[in-house]
Amino acid sequence: MKRYKGFKMKLYEGQAEEYEKRHNQLWPEMKAMIHEYGGSNYSIYLDPETNVLYGYIEIEDEEKWNQGADTQINRKWWDFMADIMETNPDNSPVSKDLQLVFHLD
Structure with a gap:
């Protein structure tokens, strides 16, 4: 059964462009690992006012992930x-x- 996972992280000041650059060049081995361990539909959003990153990923199993x-x-x-x-x-x-409080497919 698919599970929806949301989380937050924080960038250091002035690192938003570098963070995006590194993710736009995500290593093929890293992409493969994410899929191998059950991750899909992965997105990360940035709030530029706070440097907080909000991640969303769909996973197959929490333990496997x-x-x-x-x-x-x-x-x-x-x-x-x-x-x-x-x-x-x-x-x-x-x-x-x-905490997931609402989801609509």
């Missing part, structure tokens, strides 16, 4: 992005899940 975090390519992506956004000590983005 979470396993993608431990892949080598995902860890490499986190390291690549750590200089432009708030991260945890392991370079994973500081991310807070959002």
Whole structure:
């Protein structure tokens, strides 16, 4: 069963263009990993007034999706992005899940 996942992250000041550039050049291996671990229909939005990013992704299974975090390519992506956004000590983005309150297909 498809699950809808929303979350937020935060960019450092002045990094919006670089964030967009890096995602427009997303590595093929990273795209493949997202799909392999059940992710699809992935979008990220920016609120330029606050530098808050809002992500939306559809996933097949929460446990399977979470396993993608431990892949080598995902860890490499986190390291690549750590200089432009708030991260945890392991370079994973500081991310807070959002509560779904409405969905319409």
